Amino acid sequence: MLLGIGLSTAQSPAPRRPGPRAIIAFGDSLTEGAGASSRDTTFPDIAASLFDPPRTIINRGIGGQTSTEIAARQGGVPLKLAVAGGDIRNLYPHTRDWMNRFETGIVNGLTHECVNKSADENGLPYGDVRIHGTAAAGFTDIGRQIYGAIAANYAAEPGTPCTISSAVQMIAGSTSGIAGMRLLLIEADELGGYLAEIAAPAFTLDRTRSHVSATATNTHGFIRSTHLLDIIPGSAIDITLRIFPGQFEQGAAATALQLTPGDGEIPAYHPEFSRLYRFDQDNDGWLPRIQDGHAAPVVTRDGRLVVENDDAGVLRGCELAIAEIPGGQIIPGGKLIHIAFDLEILDGSGQIHVGGLGAPGGGWATTTSGGDPTWPISASGHYELVFTAGNLANANPTCGAIAFLSSGSLLHWSLDNIVIEWGDESPQVEVLYQSIEALHGANGAIGLRGTLAGVEGTLTTDGGTRHLFTRSHAGDAVAVSYATPFHPSDATAGQIQWLWAGRNNAATPETVLSDIAAMASHAPGGRYLVGSILPSASDTPETRQTIATLNANLAALYTTRFVDLHAALTAAANQTTEDQQDIAAGLAPRSLRADALHLNDQGYAIAAAAWVTATTAMGW
Structure with missing residues (x-):
């Protein structure tokens, strides 16, 4: 086997031949x-x-x-970024930076807006939230804006003790029309639906800093927490609350506050197998997929593998038989497969599905973290994808080939710098904080290459709210402190x-x-x-x-x-x-x-x- 080959060659910005500047x-x-x-x-x-x-x-x-x-x-x-740590105790996802993510909005007739953010004398961050308007209901859920906690539904075995704690201070306005404010621990169904309050410590709204904490044991399978302001319906409300980071944790007692996101690490990555494909000479084992008796054109041109779905048919493209490459073997089920590549869509529009097959010409044999068999790609760029080998839904317990396939469109694309690796470790770590949403609007898993804490890698998005950093080299774990600068390669x-x-x-x-x-x-x-x-x-x-x-x-x-x-x-x-x-x-x-x-x-x-x-x- 080939051990520990990094991706730096695949990601070199140097041109293949001299010429005018790009x-x-x-x-x-x-x-x-x-x-x-x-x-x-x-x-x-x-x-x-x-x-x-x-x-x-x-x-x-x-x-x-x-x-x-x-x-x-x-x-x-x-x-600046923060990545996941090895032991996240606080289940609130954004106690350190919620005020930067706060979205002004109206809940039950009341406008919620973060009017100030700062830190106390000990450096503990806080946000000042003004709530004003005419109440259309008997409560307003501040937690929806603060931690996103209403959407954070945690699985917990029945009988699990959980502890909540927080601090709030009234700094402006009045308590007129307000019946009280509570920190709730709630049992929920699998979709986050309310079942019962199992703890509800009340804050004192007298302009002093009010700390509360409570522990309760759940009887259902899911649990969540939020801040709730109880209101007399129809009342005119205007109050500003200084809200300090809270903690929501499993256990029967409150422990020292752990801010999230916090310090984390890029995990160790030592793949069992690693292979780089560049197409300066030939197709290097990448062949057309034969589907319905048709082989899509696959050629090497200008140092790239050029693939074409020339009849808009189903599952047209190229594939690589893993067991036939030097040192290769069928990838056992459960292994993590890392596929990195540069893709350029040359003509047409549509999706290219990237994933593993049970065997050349066979069905899908991989699973993404979202449970899908493939990653769909529809834009040119650099990509870093991670799969788990095996897809029992398609009766493929192992993975015997890697494929790039399109369906239903006259799509023409090229590939270069393909890296295929697998092993028991993943090169990816979740990014929990970005000072700027650098990939806002990005299509799918397209990547921004650069360096984080001295580690070369790629910042990617799944097209939604989840962001990942994928390291480019095998190596040991590297500590990443909160708000570590990410240096884009283009810079x-x-x-x-x-x-x-x-x-x-x-x-x-x-x-x-x-x-x-x-x-x-x-x-x-x-x-x-x-x-x-x-x-x-x-x-x-x-x-x-x-x-x-x-x-x-x-x-x-x-x-x-x-x-x-x-x-x-x-x-x-x-x-x-x-x-x-x-x-x-x-x-x-x-x-x-x-x-x-x-x-x-x-x-x-x-x-x-x-x-x-x-x-x-x-x-x-």
């Missing part, structure tokens, strides 16, 4: 290509072919992101950077200017360009004016590095009444737009030409 295009949906008819007509793809010779342009656009989120991926704005790459950010938070121009300045100062070698922010036809006149002023400031700050995309689009308008009306309103002409904001193919072609012209003028 370009990284950082941005939001305009960079990602919303409104384009195909991947080939996004502005980075068009721009690549406008250079002579053609250039490599890496699309780092994620729709919906603010300039701060883009700057965190670029490395200009610090991104140190020597490419040219195109920065098109700020559309999604243009209403806060000071933030946009600060974020772009941070990105500009962080671009390696000072090789960057800044794109103008486009107004939307759905913007108010006030927002359009804010964007116009913001663009004027960007132009003054970055002079020859400023790419006036709005001006380029305006200059390409036709003479129709509609286009001329748009120009008069300060908008990009509608003949170049797919909707109120995003460009169509012609508009993206004009944007691409503007970026290329500005890059050439800089001598890059």
Whole structure:
């Protein structure tokens, strides 16, 4: 067997052959290509072919992101993380940082908002929550906003003692209309539905810091906790509460407070088998899957494995027979399989399903952490996936092949730097805290590569709220303190950077200017360009004016590095009444737009030409 081979070779940013510098295009949906008819007509793809010779342009656009989120991926704005520890005693998921995650909302007629956050004289964090309005019910569940605890339903064997503790202080407003405030320990059904209160210690709301604690033993299989303000229905309420971190733990007594998220560690990872696939010479054992008598075209081209579903059939793609590779064997059930790869969708749209098979040409033989047999992939990027070998639902107790398969679409993709590993340990650890939601809006398990606590790896999302860090090398466990900086790999790459950010938070121009300045100062070698922010036809006149002023400031700050995309689009308008009306309103002409904001193919072609012209003028 091959032991302990890391992924650093697979993740090297170095080009295969000398040539012009690559370009990284950082941005939001305009960079990602919303409104384009195909991947080939996004502005980075068009721009690549406008250079002579053609250039490599890496699309780092994620729709919906603010300039701060883009700057965190670029490395200009610090991104800090906390990962899971080995022994999380406190079952409240976010006692340390709940105030940063607090969402203003209305519960039973009362507005809940976090109006201040700070720390006490001992460094214990707290948040001040104002609750005001006219009560539409006899209670309001503050815990929903504080810890998300109403959604955190914990399995506990009947007869298990649990202890809750917390501290609250009234700091403003009055108790008029309020009957009291309690910390609840609740028995629940499997879906979190209320069954019974088994502990309900009451806080004293007299402007002193009130500590409460209680222990109870459950009789059902699930338990949860929350803070509840009891109210006289119809009352006018206005009270501000200072809420300190609480603890919810199994056991018959309260123990010392453990803040969550807290210090954690990247676990040890020593796979039994590791193999890297790069396609400089041949297909290295990756073959077409034969399905219904059809073999999808699979070839090596330009150092990549190129795969095509040429008839939109079911389960078309490529597969690797594991037992036939040097040192390989059928993977026993229960082993953890790690698959890392770079994927580029060359043409078409649809999903590529990645997973293990019982045997070449067979059925799925893996299971994800969510219980599915495969990971569905629908966007280009770097991916880090972990499966468990075996899928008894498909009658496959072991895994004999790895496959990339699509169904029902004329999809054309390429693969490179495929790493396959397996063993008893997982390279992944859950990320419990991010100072910035750097992968907000990211598609599926696409990854942001970088370094955390000196360990190279990839930050990924499952497309929902769960984030993971996957280490790139075999190695021992590494401690990670709370809010450890994550350093994106793009931050140190020597490419040219195109920065098109700020559309999604243009209403806060000071933030946009600060974020772009941070990105500009962080671009390696000072090789960057800044794109103008486009107004939307759905913007108010006030927002359009804010964007116009913001663009004027960007132009003054970055002079020859400023790419006036709005001006380029305006200059390409036709003479129709509609286009001329748009120009008069300060908008990009509608003949170049797919909707109120995003460009169509012609508009993206004009944007691409503007970026290329500005890059050439800089001598890059």
